[in-house]
Amino acid sequence: MPLTTPPECGESVTTRPEPADEELLRRFKGGDCQAFELLLGRYETPIYNFLLRSVRDRDVAADLTQEVFLRVVRRAEQFQGNSKFSTWLYTIARNLSIDHGRKMVFRRHRSLDAPVGSETGSAPLVDRLAGTEPGSDRKTIAQRLQVDIARAVEALPPDQREVFLLRQVQGMPFKAIAEVVGAPENTVKSRMRYALERLQEALGDYRDYLGELT
Amino acid sequence: MTCAHQDRLVELVYDELEPQAAAELRRAVQDCPPCRDALARLEEAKCLADVLPLEPLPSTARETILAAARETAASRRAPEPLPLRLRLARSRAWPPLAMAAVALLAVVVGVSYSPKEEADELARLVPVPRRPRGEASAPPEAPAPRRTEESPPEVRLPERPSAERKPPDETSPVAPAASAQGRRPREEPRLSRRTRASTRSRHPAPPGEPPETATATGGPLGGSPSATRQELADETPASTLRRQTARASGGLGMASPAAVTRPAPPGARRPHLLPTEPPVRVEGTEAPAPTAAEAVEAPQAPASLPVAEALLRLARNYRARGECALAARHYADLRRRFPSAPAIPQALVEEADCRRRLGQLTQAQVLLRQATGYRSTEAVARRELRRVDTLLSAPQRVRRVPAAAAAEAAH
Numbered sequence: 001m002p003l004t005t006p007p008e009c010g011e012s013v014t015t016r017p018e019p020a021d022e023e024l025l026r027r028f029k030g031g032d033c034q035a036f037e038l039l040l041g042r043y044e045t046p047i048y049n050f051l052l053r054s055v056r057d058r059d060v061a062a063d064l065t066q067e068v069f070l071r072v073v074r075r076a077e078q079f080q081g082n083s084k085f086s087t088w089l090y091t092i093a094r095n096l097s098i099d100h101g102r103k104m105v106f107r108r109h110r111s112l113d114a115p116v117g118s119e120t121g122s123a124p125l126v127d128r129l130a131g132t133e134p135g136s137d138r139k140t141i142a143q144r145l146q147v148d149i150a151r152a153v154e155a156l157p158p159d160q161r162e163v164f165l166l167r168q169v170q171g172m173p174f175k176a177i178a179e180v181v182g183a184p185e186n187t188v189k190s191r192m193r194y195a196l197e198r199l200q201e202a203l204g205d206y207r208d209y210l211g212e213l214t
Numbered sequence: 215m216t217c218a219h220q221d222r223l224v225e226l227v228y229d230e231l232e233p234q235a236a237a238e239l240r241r242a243v244q245d246c247p248p249c250r251d252a253l254a255r256l257e258e259a260k261c262l263a264d265v266l267p268l269e270p271l272p273s274t275a276r277e278t279i280l281a282a283a284r285e286t287a288a289s290r291r292a293p294e295p296l297p298l299r300l301r302l303a304r305s306r307a308w309p310p311l312a313m314a315a316v317a318l319l320a321v322v323v324g325v326s327y328s329p330k331e332e333a334d335e336l337a338r339l340v341p342v343p344r345r346p347r348g349e350a351s352a353p354p355e356a357p358a359p360r361r362t363e364e365s366p367p368e369v370r371l372p373e374r375p376s377a378e379r380k381p382p383d384e385t386s387p388v389a390p391a392a393s394a395q396g397r398r399p400r401e402e403p404r405l406s407r408r409t410r411a412s413t414r415s416r417h418p419a420p421p422g423e424p425p426e427t428a429t430a431t432g433g434p435l436g437g438s439p440s441a442t443r444q445e446l447a448d449e450t451p452a453s454t455l456r457r458q459t460a461r462a463s464g465g466l467g468m469a470s471p472a473a474v475t476r477p478a479p480p481g482a483r484r485p486h487l488l489p490t491e492p493p494v495r496v497e498g499t500e501a502p503a504p505t506a507a508e509a510v511e512a513p514q515a516p517a518s519l520p521v522a523e524a525l526l527r528l529a530r531n532y533r534a535r536g537e538c539a540l541a542a543r544h545y546a547d548l549r550r551r552f553p554s555a556p557a558i559p560q561a562l563v564e565e566a567d568c569r570r571r572l573g574q575l576t577q578a579q580v581l582l583r584q585a586t587g588y589r590s591t592e593a594v595a596r597r598e599l600r601r602v603d604t605l606l607s608a609p610q611r612v613r614r615v616p617a618a619a620a621a622e623a624a625h
Contacts, residue, residue, distance in 0.1 A: 033280075033287035040279060048271040062275040069279040073286050146267040153266060168263050173230060186221065193224045193256065200259035207258070 021085035029076050040069060043086070046170045047093050053153050053165055054097040064100060068093045083179065086172065090180045094162060101158070145206050152202040160195035163188050217249045227256045522552040526561060533568055542568040559588035563595055570602055578602050 019027075019035075021042070027035035047068055052061035071092050079088060156164060162181060166172045174192070178185040219242055225231045226239050243249040529544035545565030549558060562585035569578035579602045585595035 028283070028287065029290065031287045031290040033284050036283045036287065037280065040276070040283075044271040044276060044279075045268050048275075049268050052269060058269070058272070062272045065271055066275040066278050070282050073279070073283050076286075142265070145262070145265050149262055149266045153263075164263070167228060168260075168266065169268065174225070174228075189221065189224045192228075193220075196224070196227075196256050196259035196263070199263060200255045203259070203262045206262060 022081055025072075025076055025079060025085055036073070039072075039085075043089055044069070047089065049169055050090070050093055050162075050165045051097055053150065053161065054158070055100055056154050060100065064093070064096050067096055084176065086170065087176050087179050090166060090170065090172070094180060097162075141206075145203070148203060148206070149199070152199050155202070156195050156198060159183075160191045160198070163191040164195040164199075167192055217246050219243060219246060219249045220252050223249065223253050223256055226253065227260050522548060522555045522557065525551070526555075526557050529561070530564065533564060538568040538571045541565075542572065542574075559585055559591040562588075563591050563598065566595075566598060566602070570598075570605070575602050575606050579606065 019038075021039060024035040024039045028039070044065065048061055048065045051064045051068075052058060055061050055064065068089065072089065079085070153161060153164065159181070163177055166177045166180060167174065172180070174185050174188050178188045181188065183191075219239060222231070222239055223243070226236055226243075229236070231239065243253050525544050525548040529541045529548065532538075532541035532544060542565050545561050545568065548555065548561050549565070552558070555561075562581045566578040566581035566585065569575070569581060579599065582595045582599040582602060585591045586599065588595075
């Protein structure tokens with residue numbers, strides 16, 4: 001069987017049935033850069049948004065996303081295939097996110113979830129931050145909804161937020177989420193239910209708009 | 215929310231239930247107002263969550279990741295297959311293989327080496343003629359020796375087994391016993407690898423002819439292949455006389471008619487003549503001195519018996535040093551490997567002397583009885599036999615073996 005040189009990154013990708021993530025990673029371990037490009041295309045946006053909603057900073061999220069995939073590149077040989085690639089990938093991302101949160105605490109950054117001032121009942125800082133989006137007067141309702149949803153998600157407790165993001169953004173089953181976060185499946189479902197209830201409460205103003213969405 | 219169904223509402227919202235289970239749960243929720251309200255809120259929240267925007271990864275981060283992946287993939291990519299010649303030349307397995315080969319060669323050489331004294335003796339007695347490289351199989355320049363009455367027929371060491379060899383039961387009477395034991399009867403003397411190699415190089419098969427066999431050459435020592443140790447033991451003076459007559463007429467005493475009548479092959483080398491040296495004697499020992507009859511009877515040292523002669527001389531050297539165990543072992547080796555050698559009678563007597571000194575009187579007695587069958591050693595053997603018989607019949611304390619001799623024998 002003649003040896004074939006793996007295609008370089010950026011070469012044209014032939015149209016074939018979608019290979020599994022594990023198969024792509026195996027090909028990448030054999031030197032196929034195109035396989036890794038496929039993997040990156042599948043997961044770059046979910047991972048970036050997962051981290052973005054966790055750290056609430058685009059630059060930090062981009063750096064963390066870059067670090068996630070660089071770890072995949074470096075530790076591809078360590079992946080034994082005992083779990084799904086997505087589980088492994090999101091475990092890396094979650095650990096990086098947690099490490100980043102600990103560093104922020106160590107550097108005494110103010111938590112965006114912390115109440116402003118000494119008033120316990122005041123709104124958190126995240127609700128007072130100025131968005132980078134265009135002015136609200138020019139926004140459509142949909143655009144405002146997106147901003148508010150993002151803020152509502154970012155305002156979720158970390159354990160609920162990560163479950164929500166994994167399920168909502170990545171579409172990961174609850175069983176796989178339980179593996180990623182290291183919690184029982186029923187706990188994951190409960191966190192998801194609490195997260196949805198919080199979102200529903202936070203976005204109550206858009207209840208009338210839901211009819212247009214649906 | 216105390217209803218048990220509410221824990222499964224999330225699965226219902228995200229379609230993680232089987233269709234049948236989902237339908238049953240929906241029917242149950244319709245009958246439970248709290249669950250119905252909870253499901254409505256969850257579905258409403260999910261609809262809002264679906265609007266959550268997904269931002270793309272910045273291109274710089276993507277390019278950085280791809281660059282790292284390219285570099286890693288290039289390092290993991292299998293190199294272009296080299297031609298077989300280059301792969302073999304660049305193979306890192308050569309140094310270990312070379313070292314293993316050298317180690318194996320050293321082991322082989324070490325195993326094939328005899329003890330130093332024996333090797334020195336063999337080297338001294340069996341000089342290897344030097345010849346230019348590449349002539350190992352070519353016949354020498356010397357013409358083929360003519361077989362005359364004065365020049366005995368060439369006696370060769372047995373060649374390797376060939377198709378011409380007769381079955382063992384036809385060549386040796388001891389063969390059936392060996393075959394019965396599942397062993398191959400040994401017909402050729404056991405030589406060290408180096409000696410065997412040098413012997414083969416010194417006695418190459420003539421070109422165009424198959425290598426000579428023991429049958430053609432008349433046995434390992436030029437005698438009849440059927441002349442075995444047992445026959446020698448049973449040899450009577452009359453048969454000895456016949457053998458000597460045949461030797462006088464045909465050269466070697468036990469040469470078979472085939473060997474006598476067969477002309478030497480063209481190109482055959484003249485056999486290497488052994489130096490004749492007097493046997494080493496030890497003062498005080500009672501080894502029989504060579505008699506005139508023995509001197510007459512002893513054939514001209516067969517040119518092609520370097521190993522037998524070497525063994526005999528080695529045994530005599532050990533005996534002269536008083537190392538009777540080693541000497542007896544070499545005598546026995548000589549008898550076993552060259553049962554029809556001319557020096558066998560004298561070797562019997564000398565080995566019997568060694569055995570007697572080692573306290574192995576019974577073995578000495580047997581050896582001496584065999585030696586009495588030879589004319590050359592008959593007198594000496596009888597005298598020694600009487601002495602051994604006396605020792606055997608003596609009380610136990612007289613036959614007590616010295617501790618040193620016992621230790622040497624045990625060794």
